Amino acid sequence: MRQVYMDYAATTPPLPEVVEAMLPYLDEKRVFGNPSSLHSFGQEARAAVEEARAKVAALINADPREIVFTSGGTESDNFALHGVLYANKDKKDHIITTKIEHSAILAPCRFLEKQGFKVTYLNVDKDGLVDPEEVKAAITDKTALVSIMHANNEIGTIEPIAEIAKLLNGKGVYFHTDAVQTVGQINVDVKELGVDLLSASAHKFYGPKGAGFLYIKKGTRMKAFMLGGEQEQRRRGSTENVPGIMGMGKACEIAKIDLPNRIKHLTDLRDKLSQGLLKIIPDIHLNGHPTKRLPKNVDVSVQFIEGESMLLNLDLEGIAVSTGSACSSSTLEPSHVLLAIGKPPEEAHGSIRFTLGRLNTEADVDYVLDIFPKIVEKLRAMSPLVRRK
Numbered sequence: 001m002r003q004v005y006m007d008y009a010a011t012t013p014p015l016p017e018v019v020e021a022m023l024p025y026l027d028e029k030r031v032f033g034n035p036s037s038l039h040s041f042g043q044e045a046r047a048a049v050e051e052a053r054a055k056v057a058a059l060i061n062a063d064p065r066e067i068v069f070t071s072g073g074t075e076s077d078n079f080a081l082h083g084v085l086y087a088n089k090d091k092k093d094h095i096i097t098t099k100i101e102h103s104a105i106l107a108p109c110r111f112l113e114k115q116g117f118k119v120t121y122l123n124v125d126k127d128g129l130v131d132p133e134e135v136k137a138a139i140t141d142k143t144a145l146v147s148i149m150h151a152n153n154e155i156g157t158i159e160p161i162a163e164i165a166k167l168l169n170g171k172g173v174y175f176h177t178d179a180v181q182t183v184g185q186i187n188v189d190v191k192e193l194g195v196d197l198l199s200a201s202a203h204k205f206y207g208p209k210g211a212g213f214l215y216i217k218k219g220t221r222m223k224a225f226m227l228g229g230e231q232e233q234r235r236r237g238s239t240e241n242v243p244g245i246m247g248m249g250k251a252c253e254i255a256k257i258d259l260p261n262r263i264k265h266l267t268d269l270r271d272k273l274s275q276g277l278l279k280i281i282p283d284i285h286l287n288g289h290p291t292k293r294l295p296k297n298v299d300v301s302v303q304f305i306e307g308e309s310m311l312l313n314l315d316l317e318g319i320a321v322s323t324g325s326a327c328s329s330s331t332l333e334p335s336h337v338l339l340a341i342g343k344p345p346e347e348a349h350g351s352i353r354f355t356l357g358r359l360n361t362e363a364d365v366d367y368v369l370d371i372f373p374k375i376v377e378k379l380r381a382m383s384p385l386v387r388r389k
Contacts, residue, residue, distance in 0.1 A: 001318040004364045008296055008357035009153055009181060010322055014247060015206045021250035022208065025243040035240050036231060045242050052249025059252040060198065061189040062215050068232045069245055072212035073180035075225075076199035077104040077147075079214050079236070080176045083222035084145045084197070085117055092144035094118045098130050099340040101149055104199075105178055106336075118142065127289040128157035128341050136167045143171075149178040150188070150198075154337045154353060155288030156297025158186070165194025174220060180204055180212075181294060184255035186263060196220050202244065206358070207251030211244030262358060266295035269356050269365055274298045276369040281376055287338060287351060298354040301338070301347045302376055304385040310352050313375045319368060322353045346385070 024030040025048065033041030035049050050064070057064040070076045085095060097109055099121045109119045120138045124130050130148060139146075146168060151158045161177050168175050176197035182188050183198075184205025190198055198215040202208055216222060216235070228237025255262075274286060283303040302310065307323035314321055323335075334348035343351075354368070380386050 002367055003318045003320075004360070004367055005320045006354045006356060006360065006364070006368070007320045007322050009204075009353065009355035011203050011209065012206045012357055013359070014203075014208055015251060015254060017254060018207055018247045018250045022243040022247040025246050031242070035242060036229065049240055049242060049245055052245045052252075055249040055253045055256075056213055059188070059256045060183065060200075060215060061191050063218065065233070066190075066215055066218055068214045068216055068235050069240055070212045070214055070236060071210055071241070072203070073102075073178070073199050073201035074104040076201070076212050076214040077102070077178055078108050079225040080197045080199060081105070081108045081112065081145065081147060083216075083225050083235075084174050084176070084220070085112055087221045087223040088144045089117075092142050094120070094140055094142040094144060096120045096122065096135060096138045096143060096146045098122045098124055098148055100124055100128055100152055100155075100337045101147070102153055102178055102180070104180075105147055105149070124340055126342050127292075128152055128155050128287075128337070129289060129292070130159055130164075132160055132164045132167050135164050139168075139171055139173060143173050145174045145176060147176040147178070149180075150182040150193075151179075151186075151294050152288065152337060153181050154335060154351075155299045155341070156181075156293040157288045158182070158292045158294065161193045161195065169194075184251065184259075185294065185296065187259065190215055190217070202248035202251055205251055205255055208244045208247040211241055211248040213248070263295050265358065266356050266360075269360055269362065270295055270298055272362065273354060273356070273365045273368065274300075276365070277372065280369065280373045284376075285347075287341070287343070294355075296356040298356075299351060300354075301343060301351045303347060303350060304383045305376065305379040306349055307351050309379050310350075310372075310375060313379065314352075314372065317371045317375070319371065322355070323351060 031044050033045040035046040053064045053067050057067050113119050122130055122134055148159055150161055165175055174196045177195050178199045179188055180201045183200035196217040201212040224235050226237045231237055285301045287299040287301055311321055311323055334345045338348035338351055
């Protein structure tokens with residue numbers, strides 16, 4: 001059976017060069033030292049970590065001293081929110097975000113509300129775009145932080161981060177963006193975006209799982225998120241994950257060189273897939289902005305059938321996809337993102353997300369365009385929701 005992986009938003013396979021870069025730091029005869037140790041074993045590991053830090057910083061046009069290593073996107077998001085809110089709570093206790101954020105933002109926001117902080121959840125339009133003027137209008141003299149994702153993980157819409165940043169200038173408000181779905185996948189330049197904090201995760205751009213980073217612009221007032229040792233400029237206690245950091249550094253180095261090719265490759269495949277699906281299958285709708293979207297993302301709602309049924313039938317044909325965020329795929333609740341853009345619950349339940357990657361080919365897309373319409377036709381024939389003529 002043909003195997004086609006189209007769930008790259010959930011995770012990506014590490015590049016062979018990434019695995020190779022990690023191996024010396026997993027070998028007892030090579031570089032296994034603790035980077036905090038003063039002897040030569042430790043200092044060799046420290047030098048490697050700092051080399052990787054420079055590669056990460058170069059990818060997003062930051063200073064290496066502005067990069068703090070974490071375990072991934074969820075920790076980075078929590079770090080950004082808790083770090084800013086608790087560092088500034090004596091004067092400010094308000095955060096602004098949107099209704100379509102990843103659970104790594106929404107869950108800590110709900111937690112912070114229970115601690116007495118105030119949260120404003122902004123609406124988005126039918127394409128998933130937040131209005132920069134609504135962000136500006138929501139600011140009060142108590143606002144400490146605005147957190148808006150760079151691109152949505154489910155529908156692929158890219159938010160106007162740079163435009164929002166310009167409106168926040170002079171407001172005395174920190175600006176964070178969850179860039180887990182964009183770093184290493186589209187151009188991400190922290191200076192062009194104008195953000196103070198940015199989260200990323202290595203396994204989303206062909207690096208290892210368990211490694212990520214938080215960009216913290218110089219001068220940003222932050223509380224440490226993990227208390228312990230003095231690692232990461234005393235901002236994140238815990239011995240550094242040296243193999244993971246080295247793999248992430250290599251993934252960043254490769255992404256910086258390969259990004260234009262990745263974008264063109266994925267955009268071509270995305271357009272072929274989305275146009276084919278919309279042409280072949282009746283009563284199907286593309287979710288997210290038609291042009292301001294990630295090159296890899298094709299998220300559709302198929303009327304009259306359930307997303308889970310489509311997913312399982314595709315899997316039987318060797319095609320791996322998702323019904324939304326991999327972090328919440330076990331729930332039977334409809335996607336909060338699709339509800340926020342105005343989809344009725346029954347249409348939200350009928351969503352399916354194809355996310356493409358570097359190993360996908362036109363032949364993969366052709367295979368999906370051959371198999372998926374047959375699955376839809378079969379499931380609709382069994383569905384009581386289909387309108388009978």
